[in-house]
Amino acid sequence: MVQEVSHPFSSYLRSAMIPHIWCSGCGNGIVLNCFIHALEELQRDLDKLVVVSGIGCIGRTAGYANADSFHTTHGRAIAFATGVKLANPELEVVVISGDGDLFAIGGNHFIHAARRNIGVKVICANNFNYGMTGGQQGPTTPLEASTTTTPYGNIEHPFNLVHLAAAAGATYVARWTTLHVRRLTQSIKRMLQKEGFCFVEVISPCPEIFGRRNKMRTGLEMMEWFRRASSVENFSDPSKAEITSKRILVGEFVNVEKVSYERLLHEKIGQINEKKIVW
Amino acid sequence: MTKKRALLAGAHFMNGDVACAEGAIAAGCRFFAGYPITPATEIAEHLSERMPEFGGIYIQMEDEIGSMAAVIGASYAGLKAMTATSGPGFSLMQENIGLAAMTETPCVIVDIMRGGPSTGQPTLPGQQDVMQAKWGSHGDYGIIALSPSSVQEMFNLTIEAFNLSETYRVPTLLMGDEIVGHMWEKVVIPPASEIETVNRKKPHVPPDKYAPFMPDDDLVPPMACFGEGYRFHATGLTHDEHGYPKTQSSEVQSKLVRRLCEKINKNEDRIVKVEEIMLEDADIAVISYGIVARSALSAVRKARETGIKAGLLRLITLWPFPEKRVKKLARKTKAIVVPEMNCGQMVREVERAAKETPVAFLSKLGEDPHRPKEILEVMRRSA
Amino acid sequence: MRIEIRFAGFGGQGIIKSGIIVAAAACIHGGKNAVQTQSYGPESRGGACKSEVVIAEEDIDFPKVVEPDVLIVMSQHAYNEYVDDVKSGGIIIMDPDMVPHEKNLKKVRVFRIPATKIADELGRRIVANIAMLGAFVAITNMVDEKSVIESIKANIPKGTEQLNLAAFEKGYEYGKTLLKS
Known part of the structure; x- marks a missing residue:
């Protein structure tokens, strides 16, 4: 007789939504895995967790997490999450989305959420291109990379996401690759325990769509690039952390204390009502 | 204190x-x-x-x-x-x-x-x-x-x-x-x-039985909120009753999108509000809304003073369009006048509902709504 | 009886506020129906500005002024624009220092109130509109004096009551004097 064995983390997943839609060799599963590990290690109450995502492959993560979850329009995850966090600050609000969603169409929301220091935690799976729509150039596509819309090589300078996040005011900024699973998990844990706007970038392989046009046909080949190019350096200058084929600087870049928008707002509301003595 | x-x-x-x-x-x-x-x-x-x-x-x-x-x-x-x-x-x-x-x-x-x-x-x-x-x-x-x-x-x-x-x-x-x-x-x-206020209806089943987009008989699903323990999913993708994406199913698309339309359209009688002024014996009706309805009311009053049997149907609800009310009105009036501060928008809905009854449209753009006498003039010509 | 009043000048003169004060006086403090509408340009200061008030015992349908019974005007531009709209037998109350070029008008009564000068003498040009209001009340008696004073108090920044009421008083006296002469 065959006994059904359930996965030790199955309670963190919405089983009705599995199997997932991701290609073999994709790094999104690793991101989800590390996120779940972090929740497990922190013994977080899933009833108080809201996972929000935008559009793109990684955007499906919201549906796979066994928590309250919302899959928004393209680019709007952070703006939606802002409404959730302000309406109920007791909720842990995590945005998991991609580089195109968060930094091209959603770039404005990202910088303003960071500036306000709203207590939303953002995990960005950066795969250097628009995977779901077939591999177009995006805001993180490296110079000279080949994509379906840069057949002659990319001539746009990519964003250095950790620099952008630090400059916009995030209280915690880190970058890891999907190779650094333990450090990534620790980083997500640290982020979940912090106040204010936090950002973790995960360099994630997309061999089927991005890799095969750029001489890395398998997940392993992409991971090999991450291994070769990455170096761990904590609290280095994020402005010097551009990603190149030769160098992927990873580590924590920012970890500062700053009072969150929602705390300031609710304190202000308290003060206003103290002062207001009506009749 | x-x-x-x-x-x-x-x-x-x-x-x-x-x-x-x-x-x-x-x-x-x-x-x-x-x-x-x-x-x-x-x-x-x-x-x-x-x-x-x-x-x-x-x-x-x-x-x-x-x-x-x-x-x-x-x-x-x-x-x-x-x-x-x-x-x-x-x-x-x-x-x-x-x-x-x-x-x-x-x-x-x-x-x-x-x-x-x-x-x-x-x-x-x-x-x-x-x-x-x-x-x-x-x-x-x-x-x-x-x-x-x-x-x-x-x-x-x-x-x-x-x-x-x-x-x-x-x-x-x-x-x-x-x-x-x-x-x-x-x-x-x-x-x-x-002041009467209404709150969304909450789920009447425990979390393990809850399907966030399963409608009641009124076509409206009860709504749980984040943090209440229901752990539900919502998405802008076409979804089934559980909120799960069903992007390849014609059946789910048809069921969901038709319900999104019908929960409003089928409740037209409950939702729609209009104001009917001097319409009982009206030969000519003005159909108007918003600030322009006040010009129209002034025009209708002036028309009555000059012996024209005029009345006003003021649309308080624009959508769902008060189709039944307009149809009923069109059957008993000789002409309808629609003044709007645009180049002709709601008048299309009025024409569609009015069928054979002639509809005159009066457009106005810029600072002021229609002067009452401008509407009165069109009513005179239509009467 | 429907009364139509138009205030006009440029942005920064308190034209819109004047309309609100009169309409609120008639409505909240005077028990009639009143509505105030406005039109202004993109400039916060200096652009053409118009504020209209309709007062009636009955419900007010059309809220805009068609043919003003009274035009209160504080700039040459506004004067040129609106002076011909005034109803035959109507009243124009104007600040002659702001309107140097007048037309020869026949069917209306014209009252010249040096409101800007009055305000300057009180030390703050910003209350010229309130001096005009005082004159308007004295000349037309369309809105009760006490109601307007209550309405001024309710619609100005705290701490400016004395200044505004002084301007109102000066304008009122000036208006009364003109009526007698």
Whole structure:
């Protein structure tokens, strides 16, 4: 007789939504895995967790997490999450989305959420291109990379996401690759325990769509690039952390204390009502 | 000393934007996200002062796209939420108004219409967004839109908009204009205990049995909120009753989208409000809404003085379109006159419903609504 | 009886506020129906500006002014724009220092109130509109004096009551004097 064995983390997943839609060799599963590990290690109450995502492959993560979850329009995850966090600050609000969603169409929301220091935690799976729509150039596509819309090589300078996040005011900024699973998990844990706007970038392989046009046909080949190019350096200058084929600087870049928008707002509301003595 | 939330009551002289903001507070709205824009800014300004007094949230977002997204988030987190804007911002909001329709999010969007298209005439009125109200976001969906004609109605209909949005889980639009927004008039606010407010219905099953998009007989699904232990999923993708994406199923698409339309259309009789003035024996009827309805009323009164049997059907609800009322009216009148501050929008709906009855359209653009005598002139010619 | 009043000048003169004060006086403090509408340009200061008030015992349908019974005008531009709209037998109340070029008008009564000078003498040009209001009340008696004073108090920034009421008083006296002469 065959006994059904359930996965030790199955309670963190919405089983009705599995199997997932991701290609073999994709790094999104690793991101989800590390996120779940972090929740497990922190013994977080899933009833108080809201996972929000935008559009793109990684955007499906919201549906796979066994928590309250919302899959928004393209680019709007952070703006939606802002409404959730302000309406109920007791909720842990995590945005998991991609580089195109968060930094091209959603770039404005990202910088303003960071500036306000709203207590939303953002995990960005950066795969250097628009995977779901077939591999177009995006805001993180490296110079000279080949994509379906840069057949002659990319001539746009990519964003250095950790620099952008630090400059916009995030209280915690880190970058890891999907190779650094333990450090990534620790980083997500640290982020979940912090106040204010936090950002973790995960360099994630997309061999089927991005890799095969750029001489890395398998997940392993992409991971090999991450291994070769990455170096761990904590609290280095994020402005010097551009990603190149030769160098992927990873580590924590920012970890500062700053009072969150929602705390300031609710304190202000308290003060206003103290002062207001009506009749 | 006991602290008291000072909900206004009694007679006040205020402008329409402020009346709308006070109506929102009275309706139980506790979240506002917006972006400054003439002529709706006074709503945001007033709520930035009033919301905190009620423990509510006011936030100025980076744009109208973000404002609408934050409103949906706040509504799913359990608060009654709204935003307010004008034409250019209304265009930006359409993306997430579609998301609100698809995810059946109770919320209120106020559009204080100004002259368009594009940046147009920021300080002048218009009625040019009324078709956008219905068809602004892509795809098919039901929507409710109300049209206030006075400062009092800016207050009353804001409450009504919240009640309808909570009842039907649908984004509800308050389509004001620059004149009603900036006009000052008396508003009589009843005591809070006499203001009827409606809250969304909550799930009547435990979390393991809950399907967030499983409708009751009224076609409206009960709504759990984040953090209540239901652990549900919602998405802008076509989804089944559980909220799970079903992007390849014709059956699910057909069932969901038809229900989104029907939950509004099939409840037309319950939703629609109109005002009928001197229509009993009318040979000629003016069909009008918003600020223009006041010109029309003046014209109808003048027409009666000169012996023309005229009457006014004032549309308080624009969407769903009061089709049955217009059909009934068309059957017993010789002619219909439709004045609008646009190049002909709701008149298309009137013509469709009126069938054989001739419909005269009177367009006006710019600073003032139609002068009563301009409408009277068309009535004379049509009579 | 429907009364139509139009205030006109440029942005920054308190034109819109004047309309609100009169309408609120008639409505909240005077028990009639009143509605105030406005039109203004994109400039906060200096652009053309118009504020209209309709007062009636009965419900007010059309809220805009068609043919003003009274025009209160504080700039040459506004004078040129609106002077011909005034109803036959109507009243024009103007600040002659702001309107140097007058037309020869036949069917209306014209009252010249040096409101800006009055305000300057009180030390703050910003209350010229309130001096005009005082003259308007004295000349037309369309709105009760006490109601207007109450309405001024309710619609001005705290701490400016004395200044505003002084301006109102001066304008009122000036208006009364003109009526007698």
